[in-house]
Amino acid sequence: MHHTAEHDERLDPGDAARDRPIFEGQIRRLLPTSGHLMARRLRDLLRAELRSGAFGGGRLPGESELMARHRASRDVVRAALDLLRRDGLIERRRGLGTLPIREEYIVAGAPPPAGRSLEAHLALGRIAPRLLHWAWIPAPPVIAARLSDVAVGEDCLCIEYVLLLDDRPLAVFTNYLRAPEAGGVDQAVFRDDFYSLLHTGGIDIAGCDVGVQAARADDCAAALLHVLPGEPVLLVEQTIRDGTGAAIDYALGTCRGELQLEIGGIPRIDMTAALPR
């Protein structure tokens, strides 16, 4: 059963709008046309290609080649390239063509294998922390609720650092580590990444839970990450678990927009494990 019909993509403004012709022009202006949607789809595909390094870091194919590859009109190709330019991802240079101008970084969301540094695992460049804060604090209720077997007011170790890639700030993370595990880590050996720090403390990690959200960089995050205040950043919430499933560390991170967090092999939720409602 093949559907080959092309939809009319201009959105239906709905009954309410039809009943109120006074608003029609306003609504029509706000609704994307078929051409807008086509340009956006092509932009998204080109962005995916840019991220995967399909153009080998070199210039993008010319307009005619993009038209042929994507069976798109010249107008749509130009509009898509214009969107990429406005996203700050490409630039047109006289005599050189259209070039990618932003380096993007694909970072695995899963912890690297035990004993292997994040630097060796990602192979993106030299990874090092810039320590901002290392202090024992009494766990506030929100931290006690997220760590296993930690009561409100019980000591945990707060470790905050900027993650540097080749000396460029990529993210800032604040970790809250339970006392049993925190007792084994040493600030003096925090030279690589947080997972490696845990490994030096003899802490066995089995995996993590991650939550992600987009937000604007506040002034402080902007200064730490060398971006402008208000630029989009990726907020990351991470719970690190040991082999027994206990939450031993809770982290809140803010990542630059250039970073794509990748999580592979996510299994479909198991019906038998799902709680009945």
Add this chain to the structure above:
Amino acid sequence: MHHTAEHDERLDPGDAARDRPIFEGQIRRLLPTSGHLMARRLRDLLRAELRSGAFGGGRLPGESELMARHRASRDVVRAALDLLRRDGLIERRRGLGTLPIREEYIVAGAPPPAGRSLEAHLALGRIAPRLLHWAWIPAPPVIAARLSDVAVGEDCLCIEYVLLLDDRPLAVFTNYLRAPEAGGVDQAVFRDDFYSLLHTGGIDIAGCDVGVQAARADDCAAALLHVLPGEPVLLVEQTIRDGTGAAIDYALGTCRGELQLEIGGIPRIDMTAALPR
């Protein structure tokens, strides 16, 4: 080995800056002070609490209670609340106190159990698609590279829709579905969510890979999602796999900033499965 010493959090401007006193003021202005970092840490914890509904949708605790809970000074508490206000998350109302003003949605990144709708699984409200585009297209190189056993130019089905939650747009997704699977799906039954659509086509899903990044909403996405152009959005790249591990669908999505994508139970990367370098 407990470390109880509190670091001086004012960042060290480094040797270069010390050698060039002319830049010192400028650099000092850019580097967050200890107070800024404390306020930011508290703001991040309050944001996590807001997201998890710890305040029951009601008002936030008063300044004194926050000071006690987090062992923070009044200045730090006020600065943290001010950051939350600037993030558009809370508002102070005379006589009512400080209230959350933004609804946030936690959405699972893993596909729901087979045959269970996303609506039933998330239990956030009525979930429905608003179809924008449903058309067969010859696969461009970028899509052929991401789907299993699809050659460039081979037909695949492009399905684009806005994901509505109680009629409010939450995300826009463009899917590229392989022909063998696309042959089984019917536009007329796309009434719930994309996973349910695949299920009606008898397509067995085992799991997915996800990549996420923060970006600014373009004009078109802004109109579709009812946000202002430039607002932060979460870009989601998803590859859906069947039981054999074959990539049957590739999707590019743009989600509102209110949406937190949650992925639990991510295992540490297996050393034996990692490719040797």
